[in-house]
Amino acid sequence: MTDSAGSEAASVLGRLVAALGERVDTDLAHLDAARADKSGHAADGLPLAIVRARDVGDVQETLRIAHATGTPVVTRGAGTGLAGGANAGDGEIVLSVRGMDRILEVRPDDLIAVVEPGILNADLNRALAAEGLWWAPDPASREISTVGGNIATGAGGLLCAKYGVVRDAVLGVDLVLSDGRLLRLGHRSVKGVTGLDLTSLVIGSEGTLGVVVGATLKLRRLVPGSPRTLTASFPDVRSAAAGAAAVTASGVQPAIMELMDAACLRAVHRLLALPSPRDGVAQLTVQTDGPAATAEAAAIAATLTEAGGTVRLARDEAEAELLLRIRRSMHPAMETLGTTLIEDVSVPRSALPAMFDEIARIERAYDLVIPTVCHAGDGNLHPNFVFTGDDVPDRVWQAADELFRAALRLGGTLTGEHGIGVLKRRWLADELGDDQWELQRQIARVFDPAGILNPGKVFAP
Amino acid sequence: MTDSAGSEAASVLGRLVAALGERVDTDLAHLDAARADKSGHAADGLPLAIVRARDVGDVQETLRIAHATGTPVVTRGAGTGLAGGANAGDGEIVLSVRGMDRILEVRPDDLIAVVEPGILNADLNRALAAEGLWWAPDPASREISTVGGNIATGAGGLLCAKYGVVRDAVLGVDLVLSDGRLLRLGHRSVKGVTGLDLTSLVIGSEGTLGVVVGATLKLRRLVPGSPRTLTASFPDVRSAAAGAAAVTASGVQPAIMELMDAACLRAVHRLLALPSPRDGVAQLTVQTDGPAATAEAAAIAATLTEAGGTVRLARDEAEAELLLRIRRSMHPAMETLGTTLIEDVSVPRSALPAMFDEIARIERAYDLVIPTVCHAGDGNLHPNFVFTGDDVPDRVWQAADELFRAALRLGGTLTGEHGIGVLKRRWLADELGDDQWELQRQIARVFDPAGILNPGKVFAP
Numbered sequence: 038m039t040d041s042a043g044s045e046a047a048s049v050l051g052r053l054v055a056a057l058g059e060r061v062d063t064d065l066a067h068l069d070a071a072r073a074d075k076s077g078h079a080a081d082g083l084p085l086a087i088v089r090a091r092d093v094g095d096v097q098e099t100l101r102i103a104h105a106t107g108t109p110v111v112t113r114g115a116g117t118g119l120a121g122g123a124n125a126g127d128g129e130i131v132l133s134v135r136g137m138d139r140i141l142e143v144r145p146d147d148l149i150a151v152v153e154p155g156i157l158n159a160d161l162n163r164a165l166a167a168e169g170l171w172w173a174p175d176p177a178s179r180e181i182s183t184v185g186g187n188i189a190t191g192a193g194g195l196l197c198a199k200y201g202v203v204r205d206a207v208l209g210v211d212l213v214l215s216d217g218r219l220l221r222l223g224h225r226s227v228k229g230v231t232g233l234d235l236t237s238l239v240i241g242s243e244g245t246l247g248v249v250v251g252a253t254l255k256l257r258r259l260v261p262g263s264p265r266t267l268t269a270s271f272p273d274v275r276s277a278a279a280g281a282a283a284v285t286a287s288g289v290q291p292a293i294m295e296l297m298d299a300a301c302l303r304a305v306h307r308l309l310a311l312p313s314p315r316d317g318v319a320q321l322t323v324q325t326d327g328p329a330a331t332a333e334a335a336a337i338a339a340t341l342t343e344a345g346g347t348v349r350l351a352r353d354e355a356e357a358e359l360l361l362r363i364r365r366s367m368h369p370a371m372e373t374l375g376t377t378l379i380e381d382v383s384v385p386r387s388a389l390p391a392m393f394d395e396i397a398r399i400e401r402a403y404d405l406v407i408p409t410v411c412h413a414g415d416g417n418l419h420p421n422f423v424f425t426g427d428d429v430p431d432r433v434w435q436a437a438d439e440l441f442r443a444a445l446r447l448g449g450t451l452t453g454e455h456g457i458g459v460l461k462r463r464w465l466a467d468e469l470g471d472d473q474w475e476l477q478r479q480i481a482r483v484f485d486p487a488g489i490l491n492p493g494k495v496f497a498p
Numbered sequence: 499m500t501d502s503a504g505s506e507a508a509s510v511l512g513r514l515v516a517a518l519g520e521r522v523d524t525d526l527a528h529l530d531a532a533r534a535d536k537s538g539h540a541a542d543g544l545p546l547a548i549v550r551a552r553d554v555g556d557v558q559e560t561l562r563i564a565h566a567t568g569t570p571v572v573t574r575g576a577g578t579g580l581a582g583g584a585n586a587g588d589g590e591i592v593l594s595v596r597g598m599d600r601i602l603e604v605r606p607d608d609l610i611a612v613v614e615p616g617i618l619n620a621d622l623n624r625a626l627a628a629e630g631l632w633w634a635p636d637p638a639s640r641e642i643s644t645v646g647g648n649i650a651t652g653a654g655g656l657l658c659a660k661y662g663v664v665r666d667a668v669l670g671v672d673l674v675l676s677d678g679r680l681l682r683l684g685h686r687s688v689k690g691v692t693g694l695d696l697t698s699l700v701i702g703s704e705g706t707l708g709v710v711v712g713a714t715l716k717l718r719r720l721v722p723g724s725p726r727t728l729t730a731s732f733p734d735v736r737s738a739a740a741g742a743a744a745v746t747a748s749g750v751q752p753a754i755m756e757l758m759d760a761a762c763l764r765a766v767h768r769l770l771a772l773p774s775p776r777d778g779v780a781q782l783t784v785q786t787d788g789p790a791a792t793a794e795a796a797a798i799a800a801t802l803t804e805a806g807g808t809v810r811l812a813r814d815e816a817e818a819e820l821l822l823r824i825r826r827s828m829h830p831a832m833e834t835l836g837t838t839l840i841e842d843v844s845v846p847r848s849a850l851p852a853m854f855d856e857i858a859r860i861e862r863a864y865d866l867v868i869p870t871v872c873h874a875g876d877g878n879l880h881p882n883f884v885f886t887g888d889d890v891p892d893r894v895w896q897a898a899d900e901l902f903r904a905a906l907r908l909g910g911t912l913t914g915e916h917g918i919g920v921l922k923r924r925w926l927a928d929e930l931g932d933d934q935w936e937l938q939r940q941i942a943r944v945f946d947p948a949g950i951l952n953p954g955k956v957f958a959p
Contacts, residue, residue, distance in 0.1 A: 039855045075644070078579070095748070102550065113788055124910065130524060140919070144846070144848065144849040145747065145849050146743060146746060146747045146847065147746075147846040147848050148746075148847075152696055168751070190691065191691035191695070193689045193691075193700055197688060197689060198688055201666075202688075202689060204695065204698070205662075205724050214933075214937075218933055220931065220933055220934045220937070221931070221934075222934065223846075224911045224915065225846045225909045225910070226662075226844040226845055226846050226847075226876070226877050226878070226909070226910050226911055227658060227847070227876035227877055227878070227912040228654045228658060228663060228844045228873075228876055228877070228878045228911075228914035228915050229844055229910075229913070229914060230651065230652035230654075230702040230911075230913050230914065230915060230916075230918075231911050231913055231918065231929050231930065232653070232914050232926055232929075232930055232934075232935070232956065232957075233699055233702070233703055233707075233941060233942070234665065234698050234699055234701060234702055234917065235699075235934070235939045235941075237665070237695050237698030237699065237939065238694055238695055238696075238698065238699050240695060241691040241694070241695055246694075249829065258749045275538070285607060285608075285609075286606065286607045288719045306690055322523075328789065328790050329789050383685075383687040383689045383690055384687055384952070385605070385608040385610070385686045385687050386607065386608050386609075386687075386688070387607040387608050389604065412689075415687070415688035415689055415947070416687050416688055416689070416860075417688070417689045419688075419689070448685075448686045448687070449685070449686070449687050449690075450687055450690040450691075450692050451692050452689060452690070452691050452692055453687065453690060453691065454689050455691070456691055457691075457692065457693065465692065465693055467613055468692050469693055470681065470682070471695075472675075472679055472681055472957035473681045473683065474693075476675075476681070476696075476944060476945070477693050477694045477745050477874075479944045480694060480696075481938045483937060483941050483944060484937070495693065496693075
């Protein structure tokens with residue numbers, strides 16, 4: 038920081054403190070923590086301050102000061118992102134909405150809830166369950182990630198093929214623009230086509246268009262009955278992927294269908310002190326729910342057996358819990374292997390076997406092991422690049438580059454549910470094309486003409 | 499038209515004919531027909547020509563000429579809109595994509611189809627049914643409206659509460675910009691969050707952002723089993739609305755739940771030569787589907803009986819067809835009453851009884867009869883303002899103004915599924931607020947800097 042930049046920063050900080058008092062946090066450890074998210078990537082330099090907003094007025098006031106002084110603002114919830122989208126660097130204001138965590142309204146008769154952005158997904162769902170309701174988006178991070186963060190990234194999860202993604206579950210958002218003005222986007226009714234759908238545009242926009250300070254969520258009633266759970270082991274990952282594709286093609290819709298490749302399965306079994314699986318063995322974990330859960334589980338078991346799988350159908354909830362625990366232990370198991378870069382490509386479901394072939398090819402070409410877990414019901418893969426040390430080695434980025442290009446070739450996308458953030462911005466134009474990339478950047482500029490909202494994220498060259 | 503405007507028009511027409519030959523239609527009767535849609539409203543003046551595009555290249559060529567000459571372009575499918583959004587006036591080029599009606603790809607294993615915009619919704623669904631698939635959006639116009647038109651308006655229909663609206667059923671669109679460049683928006687995978695969601699932005703944008711020349715649709719498998727159908731008669735419309743709200747609150751999800759008020763029911767019974775219903779009697783028509791159809795129909799019958807309804811459960815398909823025919827005869831029955839302005843407000847489902855109170859109040863205040871049919875499962879009402887002559891009388895617009903304001907007060911929207919077009923543009927800012935209205939207009943300008951796409955629609959002051 039130069040001297041004049043330093044005195045400007047002091048002036049911005051002075052205005053924030055004058056306006057927002059103790060909501061301005063300059064604790065060095067807190068500032069340092071705001072540089073990183075769960076991707077492990079950290080921004081350069083130290084942010085100026087964290088504003089811990091308690092209400093919409095705090096957000097508006099922060100943005101007015103940022104706008105007047107041309108200071109970048111990074112909106113942050115729980116900091117559980119995986120693409121660096123909420124990482125704040127040198128001289129930036131961190132605008133934390135984590136403290137805005139109230140449920141403002143629940144309407145069982147209209148199946149909607151109005152919430153603040155900082156509430157944790159799981160806390161919301163615990164409150165809704167008491168009324169027999171739920172909000173369907175279920176990212177694996179749901180115990181630690183906020184609804185606002187889920188909206189900012191357009192989060193997915195395990196249940197998406199049957200119950201949809203965040204975009205399907207939000208009717209409206211309240212958005213503070215970069216100059217502090219508050220807009221109410223969307224509606225409270227099931228249908229509504231008044232003007233352009235800015236609600237959908239904000240979902241997945243990763244803090245570049247405005248600050249989400251409230252959301253009207255579309256709820257579902259809790260699914261009646263008990264779910265049924267089964268696993269199917271296959272001799273190799275390709276046949277497991279083919280098994281998953283056969284389930285999709287059969288027309289029976291599981292609630293959850295997860296695939297773990299051999300490297301994942303081995304690491305998890307080691308972590309949980311279970312007997313080591315045979316070499317190469319991959320596993321599907323399937324759950325059905327609703328009134329036809331038992332019949333659907335039986336039909337899926339038959340399809341997977343026919344496809345060469347060895348099926349184990351949980352007889353009771355305890356056994357189901359054990360089977361699910363293997364899938365849920367994936368991330369802790371990866372941490373035992375080294376530092377991981379968790380990737381997030383998505384392909385049409387029929388392309389899953391081909392995508393696993395590509396991953397195997399990249400493993401050989403780069404002499405890497407890439408343990409991969411996959412939401413096989415919707416074609417979203419999370420290949421984990423494992424390495425030692427804090428920084429992603431060039432070789433891993435080269436391998437990731439090949440992974441992204443393979444996904445695009447197969448009709449897929451760079452990111453199914455984690456977003457672009459900083460880690461994927463250099464590939465964004467590869468998927469969008471230069472014309473669309475430029476159009477998107479111009480749209481972001483309409484919302485934020487001065488470019489103070491999350492600069493360097495998503496669209497940065 | 500002035501002389502110089504006339505010679506400019508001749509020059510544009512010359513360029514179109516030189517480039518597109520016999521695809522340029524200047525038949526006066528055809529030009530006249532392109533001035534109006536099913537709303538009855540017609541644009542002033544006569545369009546310059548109709549370009550009957552056969553492929554993407556035709557669309558691009560037309561837009562290049564329009565862009566070079568600053569000529570307005572009105573994209574048109576089957577012309578079945580109800581808000582005047584595809585009506586073409588003086589000197590405008592009508593770009594018809596009705597002839598681009600091919601199904602390019604159907605993938606049962608990925609549950610997607612890729613289609614051209616001009617295919618009729620019902621033709622698509624007949625082709626998909628042969629493979630056990632369907633595209634869920636089912637506007638009442640499905641036999642005569644195109645998929646491209648459904649996308650342009652963000653159409654709804656009868657099944658939306660259970661199976662979603664167009665926005666939930668489109669993964670990507672191919673869009674030709676106003677200068678002729680082609681963009682491919684969206685993706686083919688279930689999940690995808692790469693950059694801003696321009697696909698959703700295009701859905702419902704009514705021809706103001708670009709020309710949709712292709713769409714990747716999210717399909718469903720045909721619902722197994724036979725649906726069950728029932729009607730419930732209530733002594734007045736308010737109790738029928740309360741009955742519908744009780745069904746929603748009970749947690750059982752009908753596929754269809756339609757409400758006809760007394761004036762509708764009387765007109766339909768007269769048209770079909772059925773015994774006249776008692777004064778004031780309103781009726782719900784409900785259909786359940788899927789594996790639990792019979793149990794759900796019984797549960798709904800119990801709820802509606804409890805709510806004071808007289809329930810008739812169809813014993814077989816013939817009787818079900820008879821019950822549904824009453825609802826389907828709504829539009830022909832309205833045509834027997836006079837000219838109608840079909841309105842389209844939507845409110846949260848719990849507000850339905852209050853909205854019917856407002857309609858009754860407006861009927862009394864303006865000495866009008868406003869027969870109203872309602873998608874009660876999702877809170878979308880179609881009040882029909884009946885009058886004589888071709889032009890909507892001022893008194894009817896004043897009553898409609900009160901209707902829109904009442905819907906907004908109840909937390910609803912101006913339009914659930916028909917769009918803004920020209921008929922509702924003067925109310926758009928009332929719902930969006932001035933700041934959002936201006937922001938939306940600026941976003942449209944990013945797509946179409948010269949303002950040649952459907953000028954005067956949606957955002958015109």
